[in-house]
Amino acid sequence: MRYDTITEAIGNTPLVRIDPTVHGLRHIDLFAKLEMLNPFGSVKDRPAWFMARPHLQEKAGGDGTVVELSSGNTAKALALLAGLHGLRFKSVTNRMRVPEIKELLLLLGAEIEELPGQSECLDPTDTDDPLTRFHQALSEPGSAYLHTDQYFNPRNAEAHAAGTGPEIVKDLDGRVPDWFVACVGTAGSSTGVARVLREHDPRVRVLGLVADKADFIPGIRTIDEVHQVGLFDPATYDSIASVTSQEAIDGMVTLIRRCGLLSGPTGGAAYRGAVRHLASVDAELAGTGVRRTAVFIVCDRAESYLSYVRRRRPELLGGTRRGHSAGSLTDSEVRAEGRTVGVDGARRWIAGGDPRPLVVDLRGPHAYAALHIEGSVNIVDELFEELVRTGLPFSKRTPVLLACPVGEKSLRYAALLTRMGHPDVRSLAGGVVAWRDAGAPLIRE
Amino acid sequence: MYLRPRVDPPLASLLRDAPFLHALCDALGSPLNVLLPETVAENAERFRSVYRRHHLAGRVYFAHKANRSSALVRRLAACDPAAVGIDVASLEELRHALGCGFTGERVMATGPKDRDFLWLAARVGATVNLDSAGELEQLAHLVRRYRLGRVDVLVRLSEFESDGGRTGAGTRVLSRRSRFGTPVGRAGEVWEALERHPDAVELTGLAYHLDTTALEEKARALERCVLLMDECRGRGLRPRAVDIGGGFGAGYVADAGEWERWTTALSEAVLGVRPPLTWRGHGYGLRNEGGTVRGTAALYPAHRSVAGPGYLDALLSRPAPALGRPPATLLLEHLNDLYVEPGRALVDQCGLSLARVLDVRPTGDDPTRHLVRLGMNAGDVSLEEHGVLVDPVLLPRAGAAGRRDAPPGGGPVGVHLAGNLCLEADLITRRVVYLPRLPRAGDLLAFVNTAGYAMDFHAHHAQRQPSARTVAVTRGEGAWRWCPDEDYWPITDPQGGPS
Numbered sequence: 001m002r003y004d005t006i007t008e009a010i011g012n013t014p015l016v017r018i019d020p021t022v023h024g025l026r027h028i029d030l031f032a033k034l035e036m037l038n039p040f041g042s043v044k045d046r047p048a049w050f051m052a053r054p055h056l057q058e059k060a061g062g063d064g065t066v067v068e069l070s071s072g073n074t075a076k077a078l079a080l081l082a083g084l085h086g087l088r089f090k091s092v093t094n095r096m097r098v099p100e101i102k103e104l105l106l107l108l109g110a111e112i113e114e115l116p117g118q119s120e121c122l123d124p125t126d127t128d129d130p131l132t133r134f135h136q137a138l139s140e141p142g143s144a145y146l147h148t149d150q151y152f153n154p155r156n157a158e159a160h161a162a163g164t165g166p167e168i169v170k171d172l173d174g175r176v177p178d179w180f181v182a183c184v185g186t187a188g189s190s191t192g193v194a195r196v197l198r199e200h201d202p203r204v205r206v207l208g209l210v211a212d213k214a215d216f217i218p219g220i221r222t223i224d225e226v227h228q229v230g231l232f233d234p235a236t237y238d239s240i241a242s243v244t245s246q247e248a249i250d251g252m253v254t255l256i257r258r259c260g261l262l263s264g265p266t267g268g269a270a271y272r273g274a275v276r277h278l279a280s281v282d283a284e285l286a287g288t289g290v291r292r293t294a295v296f297i298v299c300d301r302a303e304s305y306l307s308y309v310r311r312r313r314p315e316l317l318g319g320t321r322r323g324h325s326a327g328s329l330t331d332s333e334v335r336a337e338g339r340t341v342g343v344d345g346a347r348r349w350i351a352g353g354d355p356r357p358l359v360v361d362l363r364g365p366h367a368y369a370a371l372h373i374e375g376s377v378n379i380v381d382e383l384f385e386e387l388v389r390t391g392l393p394f395s396k397r398t399p400v401l402l403a404c405p406v407g408e409k410s411l412r413y414a415a416l417l418t419r420m421g422h423p424d425v426r427s428l429a430g431g432v433v434a435w436r437d438a439g440a441p442l443i444r445e
Numbered sequence: 446m447y448l449r450p451r452v453d454p455p456l457a458s459l460l461r462d463a464p465f466l467h468a469l470c471d472a473l474g475s476p477l478n479v480l481l482p483e484t485v486a487e488n489a490e491r492f493r494s495v496y497r498r499h500h501l502a503g504r505v506y507f508a509h510k511a512n513r514s515s516a517l518v519r520r521l522a523a524c525d526p527a528a529v530g531i532d533v534a535s536l537e538e539l540r541h542a543l544g545c546g547f548t549g550e551r552v553m554a555t556g557p558k559d560r561d562f563l564w565l566a567a568r569v570g571a572t573v574n575l576d577s578a579g580e581l582e583q584l585a586h587l588v589r590r591y592r593l594g595r596v597d598v599l600v601r602l603s604e605f606e607s608d609g610g611r612t613g614a615g616t617r618v619l620s621r622r623s624r625f626g627t628p629v630g631r632a633g634e635v636w637e638a639l640e641r642h643p644d645a646v647e648l649t650g651l652a653y654h655l656d657t658t659a660l661e662e663k664a665r666a667l668e669r670c671v672l673l674m675d676e677c678r679g680r681g682l683r684p685r686a687v688d689i690g691g692g693f694g695a696g697y698v699a700d701a702g703e704w705e706r707w708t709t710a711l712s713e714a715v716l717g718v719r720p721p722l723t724w725r726g727h728g729y730g731l732r733n734e735g736g737t738v739r740g741t742a743a744l745y746p747a748h749r750s751v752a753g754p755g756y757l758d759a760l761l762s763r764p765a766p767a768l769g770r771p772p773a774t775l776l777l778e779h780l781n782d783l784y785v786e787p788g789r790a791l792v793d794q795c796g797l798s799l800a801r802v803l804d805v806r807p808t809g810d811d812p813t814r815h816l817v818r819l820g821m822n823a824g825d826v827s828l829e830e831h832g833v834l835v836d837p838v839l840l841p842r843a844g845a846a847g848r849r850d851a852p853p854g855g856g857p858v859g860v861h862l863a864g865n866l867c868l869e870a871d872l873i874t875r876r877v878v879y880l881p882r883l884p885r886a887g888d889l890l891a892f893v894n895t896a897g898y899a900m901d902f903h904a905h906h907a908q909r910q911p912s913a914r915t916v917a918v919t920r921g922e923g924a925w926r927w928c929p930d931e932d933y934w935p936i937t938d939p940q941g942g943p944s
Contacts, residue, residue, distance in 0.1 A: 106615040110615070111616075112615060113617045114617065116618075116620045119621065119657060120658050120692035224709050227737065229737065232737070233736070364774070366675070367780075370779055405777035406777065433777070
């Protein structure tokens with residue numbers, strides 16, 4: 001397959017049947033539309049290209065900036081498309097909630113603007129929200145912004161009416177599925193696909209999935225938020241149901257571990273939402289001899305959501321680490337085995353010890369640079385934790401004085417190093433704070 | 446469509462004693478503010494326990510502006526002087542704090558200040574939280590001219606957003622602009638001014654206060670302050686504390702589900718797919734543009750899963766944007782004390798406002814919807830003014846025999862709560878409030894958790910309507926005891942001699 005530009009590879013994604021032994025529906029064939037196989041990695045490649053294309057070609061190489069309200073896949077696709085045309089991309093968002101996606105966007109050259117949080121001392125007469133100001137800035141005369149406006153731009157839905165919808169019909173040999181299941185974000189895919197399917201056969205049923213209100217699933221809006229989407233029309237959907245992040249992760253794990261589909265949580269939510277909804281339909285079909293088909297969208301891939309999974313289901317990402325760790329000691333073990341030395345004793349030890357102790361400051365490098373005990377070395381606690389995991393980082397012949405802000409962490413490490421066989425490790429009692437309060441000298445770099 | 450209030454034990458037990466509250470209101474009139482001074486001390490202790498968990502030193506300063514009460518301020522004055530101080534924003538608040546037992550060194554003077562306020566703050570040894578370089582010049586002048594001692598000052602900084610400094614490149618976290626404080630970009634002018642007046646002022650710390658619920662913005666400002674503290678020390682100044690202001694928040698509605706159902710219903714009502722939930726279809730800032738909801742609901746997040754001391758803990762524990770270490774660790778490692786100035790969060794669960802039901806009648810257009818007129822007005826309980834939506838608690842009058850046994854109708858009833866002013870707009874809330882049954886004249890409605898900004902902040906004497914009296918109550922042996930707010934002292938057993 002040879003292309004002149006990567007944008008030609010957008011679309012024509014596979015439609016893959018889910019093994020019935022996995023989903024358990026006996027009278028319904030369930031198909032996954034693998035939008036994650038688009039070149040930039042998601043279902044948003046289509047609308048991003050469809051919305052931006054007319055403007056990109058016209059403005060290519062200029063000093064314009066493509067701008068969109070997105071914290072995820074649309075931003076990703078637009079950042080790549082903008083770069084491809086020599087333009088910049090700016091993503092404006094309430095909050096980037098998935099750190100990997102934020103980092104990925106920065107890697108792609110995007111600029112990210114996060115809107116201010118809600119006011120704590122509210123002035124109810126001030127209804128001028130940050131988004132209103134965002135739109136005002138875009139429409140100022142002479143603005144070099146190219147706003148794709150995915151929540152209101154009809155080309156968002158048209159991208160799917162022109163591509164995703166017809167592809168599904170073609171791959172089902174010209175038939176329309178009995179159910180189409182989509183998560184509602186901008187409502188672009190569900191609106192566009194539903195329109196095409198209904199034109200072919202008005203009997204198709206469309207299920208829209210939204211996120212549980214107190215929950216967060218990437219790319220899916222809650223029932224309140226969909227009302228703020230210009231493309232959202234309740235008439236598009238025969239029913240709307242909500243899914244939780246736990247269901248999304250369950251679905252994602254099933255698709256990954258049982259179906260070979262490297263789906264992210266949004267695809268997982270669509271799968272779980274579909275199976276949950278279709279289960280009762282399936283029961284009614286028993287004994288009728290009728291077979292039905294259903295299609296759901298796998299929106300993007302799993303890799304960008306590891307921290308999302310880690311926060312909600314840490315057990316899926318493996319067990320604990322081995323080796324020596326200060327966290328493995330109990331408080332009473334720390335008290336029993338950690339030796340301390342007070343500020344006066346420490347000063348005498350540093351000045352006249354034979355040999356003199358190595359002073360290790362466990363604070364962060366900025367704090368160390370600002371003020372520290374003369375002659376001390378700085379090994380920040382996170383690094384120290386790694387160093388001691390595999391063994392003693394000092395000779396047993398060198399006495400060690402450990403210092404942290406208040407003498408708590410240093411005591412823990414003193415106990416650990418003692419347990420690991422070091423004969424003379426002591427913790428500075430009261431830490432650097434006590435050292436300062438005693439008027440002992442601290443120097444700056 | 447309930448939004449039932451979060452009520453913690455002391456306040457809950459007070460609410461269960463309806464005869465006591467009725468008797469108070471009979472004697473002192475409606476509206477009536479009731480305060481629990483013990484609770485404010487318990488809240489201060491909760492903030493202190495967050496300090497202890499992070500090994501941080503420094504004071505919790507009560508933002509006096511949240512409530513004018515003497516009882517609360519006197520109770521806080523009785524707390525450990527090293528742990529609890531007071532933040533005053535006017536000359537009269539300063540005088541009040543001093544009169545309630547705070548010594549000067551426990552007082553922080555904030556906000557823009559006139560000469561009288563600056564003089565008294567300097568005279569009594571309060572810390573002056575400087576709003577601008579101009580204020581610093583004015584203070585230094587006063588100190589020299591009137592031979593006042595050297596004054597401890599904090600420098601309030603703002604506009605951390607435009608400060609490209611050291612926070613993650615490529616990402617800009619936007620913040621609302623503030624009228625207060627010196628922009629970080631112009632901090633150099635303040636350092637120079639401090640160095641010009643070493644005989645008059647001593648820099649003891651840096652301060653900020655951001656009006657936002659977002660932890661990201663606050664973590665950025667906190668981290669920047671820690672780095673600026675080192676910059677100051679590099680210039681030979683000796684600051685010790687970072688003052689991170691207030692804005693820790695309070696949760697008003699107990700149940701997250703109720704709050705979510707109601708806000709969803711508000712969107713639907715604005716779209717016209719369900720009947721209005723408000724007086725004349727008010728949308729609280731949401732509007733319907735061609736079937737799409739536009740705008741932002743100007744509502745306080747009435748249900749908060751993290752608020753008050755828990756919010757402080759979350760702020761201190763999350764990684765800072767540039768250095769990656771949690772703010773608590775940064776403060777500690779850089780040998781800084783922490784000051785906080787909670788207002789609303791410190792008086793959380795510290796009081797309630799009572800109103801007598803004067804009249805109940807069906808509204809003209811909907812026989813199931815009633816108009817309940819109260820012996821108070823919107824200024825007396827300014828929850829709505831601060832965007833806080835929460836139900837009052839109905840306390841039926843037990844007097845007339847048999848009345849309690851036969852409630853008319855059954856189940857929740859939607860009412861509009863109107864105030865006592867002859868003014869169309871005088872509604873206690875524009876929300877339709879659902880009560881478990883229709884109230885009757887003589888019943889009481891208790892608005893819970895009004896001590897933070899909602900009790901006397903907007904109270905006025907329009908139409909010569911009475912403004913609320915305020916009483917302090919304490920739990921005696923098996924019964925509640927009360928005294929007028931101005932007669933409360935921490936050593937006094939209300940209604941009696943020394944305890």
